[in-house]
Amino acid sequence: MSQENTAAKAAPGVEKKEKPERDIHNLGSSFIFKPNVIDDIHVKAELGRYRMRGFSLFKKIPHFDDLTFLPGTLTRFVIEGYREKCETKTILGPRAKRPMELDIPVYITGMSFGALSYEAKTALARGATMAGSATCSGEGGMIPDERRYSEKWFYQLIQSRYGFNPHHARLADAIEFFIGQGCKVGMGGHLMGQKVTDQVAEMRSLPAGIDQRSPARHPDWLGPDDLALKVEEVREATNWEIPIQLKLGAARVYDDVRMAAKCEPDCIYIDGMEGGTGAGPHLATEDTGVPGIAAIRQARKALDDVGKTGEISLIYAGGIRNGADLAKAIALGADAVAIGHAALIALNCNKDIEEADFPNEMGVEAGYCYHCHTGRCPVGVTTQDPQLRKRLNPDEAAERVYNFLHTLAVECQLFARACAKTNVHSLEPEDLAALTMEASSMAQVPMAGSQHTVGRPDMTRY
Amino acid sequence: MAELESRDSHDMGMHDEQLAGRTQQIFFKPSAEENFTYPGAYEVDFDKETEFDAADMSNKDVNLKIRDLMSQGYGSITIRNPGAKHSLGVCILNRLQLTFDGSLGYFGCGLIDGPNVHIKGRVGWSCAENMMAGTVVIEKNAGSTFGAALRGGDLVCKGDVGSRSGIDMKGGTIIVGGKTGMNSGFMMQRGRMVILGDAGQNLGDSMYDGTIYIAGKYESLGVDAVESEMTQTDIDWLEKKLSIYGLKAPNGVENVRKIVSGKKLWNYDNLEPSEKKLIL
Incomplete structure (x- = not known):
């Protein structure tokens, strides 16, 4: 019997299926102009400007998830997973008279007072200190309590020089030159008027309530030759004692790192495109920079090629969520890792706490909030509002930060031991x-x- | 900072904290008012004078020598033959009468707070950047980015200066006896800049606040910089300030023009559609 005949005759007792109605008006939908893209154009047609947001990039890019470890089996002698010593001590800027010595290979990156609340800043400082790690001032100057609580503290020298004070520089354990950040490479910082309170404005010498768009270039140097002299000036200012770090957004990493190395810093910090921000143009977050897995490798090769491995430390930041990411970053060539958004999440970012009402306050469910730029953070982390700030208990938050940092280190050890290393830096x-051709x-x-x-x-x- | 100072650890309940991990007591003393001893600021005596020759010294050695002399109480120091070395006299954080009998390179007298510096020659780029207080007077010309991110004090160049002078100014006063280059006063936030000669393109570009006085001509104003009316207060202040340094406006202070922020970029989101073209 032919197939046609079988199909034509339905078996007795079985209802013949009706063919779906043809929709002659629907050919499909655009892959380029998706509904959210169409809506974005509608919004911009009303706004007449680019759209701002916080958090990090939304689109999928090759990431640490696309790599896997090859632990020891018979070809490698594994280290006992939960008992045998696996060193985590990390020294940044070994050439400096007073290098930055951390107990773990991860610290809290620079996030400004202004972008973050007082409670968030001090909780990060306390948590980092408990973990034997460091924090960084970020833009906007030093708040005394953050310095008090931070046993190890980077002071950021940023393009805008908001709040920069040479007295505070002398209190620092390291100076970080902010030259760029991964999520919006080539652009300055942003702080929308809602967050530029009287206090924040005074620290930054700005009129209160303005939309602050920081400069993208440093005021007193323009290129790498000038930067080398600027580094020397800051060394003079700090008595040639503490490490000088250059923070670069990941772009032309190999060449940028080689040029940075010529400026003779103690550390180079590469921020991958996965890095977050408290406020930035949405498109910049999506469409600038280079993924971390590429950036670290390029940066390490550059340092190797100029003979500076072992002299200049390499720090990576951007998209680090757990100890596996941390271990992979170290395996690819980083000496240490800095975290920003993960630390904010440890504070309570996007957590459905009792006092918060995400759908009504932010228009999204907890877990989907990216509205740091509005200053209306419902968990008291990225806000200057006195009522919202009360929602963050700094004592409990500090302990959560400590727990998270400690967990990162322990998870990192776990992979290092499995790969037969007695020191995480041997990864x-x-x-x-x-796992993918792109990642390879x-x-x-x-x-x-x-x-x-x-x-x-x-x-x-x- | 009032709110910060009024908040201490007691308000925040930190004395009941049950924190695990490393102790913080070694460095956290909530009873101390500020709990910081700022290192590197010395008590000096202006009547205690000395001088040395820097011809055969590195810039590091010169700076160390200055600090050593200040630690011994010397309040008036003259440095012969500075040789246009870079980063000389940086980060002096106390009162001092310092004279350079010659020229400085890049970043001369940067990051200072309090000294009175007299430079008899020229200076390179970024002289007195981020100065907090004090005076720096240069007898001849200065390079670009003169007084970048200045926060306080008086910075005076009696000759011409390069481009981007007074960029990111946050306070204090810059006085230029001659001409200044392009982008002067770029993103100025506070303070005053006085130009007795001409200025290049984009004067006061994107300035948030502050005031620029110009006695000569400017090639163009920058985005959001506008001319404003001179007041009697402006005239009185200019006369007094210029007389301190023996300077005069060529056509009298009454004919100086005043440039301020148009303040249209303060809140870009609130601009009218036609005003948004301001940033193109």
């Missing part, structure tokens, strides 16, 4: 494999189950 690219190409590690590294002319290891 290396050899310990990684890529960017991170320059072989595809899982092979010796083939995408992009290598001979298709072998980097």
Whole structure:
């Protein structure tokens, strides 16, 4: 019997299926002009400006998730997972007279008072100190209590110089030159008028309530030759004692790092495009920068090529969520990692706490909030509103930050031990494999189950 | 900072804290008013004078020598043959009469708070950047980014200066006896800048606040910079300030023009549609 005949005759007792009605008006939907894109254009047509938001990028990019560890089995002798010593001590700027010594390879990155509340800033400082780690002032100057609580403290020298005070520089354990950030490379900071309170404005020498768009260039140097002299000036100012760090947004990483190294800093900090912000143009967050897995590898190669590995420390930040990300960043070449948004989440960012009503206050459910720029943070982290600030208990928040930092270190140890290392800093690219061709190409590690590294002319290891 | 100072650890309940991990008591003393000892600020005596020759010294050694002399109480120091070395006299955080008998390189007298500095020659880029207080007087010309991010004090160049002078100013006064280059007063926030000669393009571009006085001509004003009426207070202040440094406006202070912020960029979101073209 032919197939046609079988299809034509329905079995007795079985209802014949009706064909769905043809919709001659619907050919499908645009892959480019999706409903959210159309809505975005509608909004901009009303606003007449770019749209602002906080948080980090929304779109999917090659990420640490696309890498996996190759732990020891028979080819490597594993370290006992929960007992045997695995060193986490981290020294940043080993050439400096007073290097930055951390107990763990992770610290809290610079986030300004202004973007964050007083309670958030001090809780981060206390949590980091309990964990034997460091914090950074961020833009906007030093708040005395943050310095008091931070046993190790970076003071940020940023383009705007808001609140920069040489007396405070002398109190620092390290100076960080902010040259760019990963989520909006090539742009200055933003702080919308709602957050520029009298207090924040006074610290920054600004009129209160203005929309602050910080400069993207430093006022007193323009290129790497000037920067080298500026680094020397700050060394003179701080008695040649403490590490000088250059923070770069990840873009042309290999060349940027080589130029940065010529300025003779003690540390170079690379911020991947996964990095977050308290406020920035949405498009800048989505469409600038280079993913971390590519940036770290390029930065390490640059330092190797100029012979500065071991002299200049490499710090990575951007998209670090857990100890696996931390361990992978170290394996790719970072000496330490800095976290920002993950630390804010530890404080309570996007948590459905009792006092908060995310749907009514922010228009989104907890877990989906990215409205740091509005200054209406319902958990008291990214706000200057006195009522909202009360929702963050700094004691409990400090302990959560400590717990999270400690967990990151322990998780990192877990992977290091599994890969047969007694020191987390011994993790290396050899310990990684890529799960996608893109990740293999960017991170320059072989595809899982092979010796083939995408992009290598001979298709072998980097 | 009033609110910060009034809040201490007692208000925040930190004395009942049950925190695990490393102790914080070694560095946290809530009873102390500020609990900071700012290092590197010395008590000096202006009548205690000395001088030294920097011709064969590195910039690091010169700065160390200055600090050493200040720690011994010397309040008047003259440095011969500075040789246009970079970063000389940086981060002096106390009163001092300091004279450079020659020229400085880049970043001369940056990050200072309090000294009175007299430079008999020229200076390179970024002289007195981020100065907090004191006076710096330069007899000849200055390079670009003169007085960048100045926060206080008087910075005076009796000759010409380069581009971007007074960029990101946050207070204090800059006086230029001659001409200034492009983008002077860029993103100025507070303070006063007096230009007795001409200025280049984009004078006062994107200035948030502050005042620029110009006795000569300017090539163009920057975004959101506008001319404003001179008041008698402006005239009186200019006369007094210029006389301190032996300077005069070529055509009299009455004919000086005043540039201020148009304040249209303060809240960009609130601009009328036609005003939004301001930033193109």
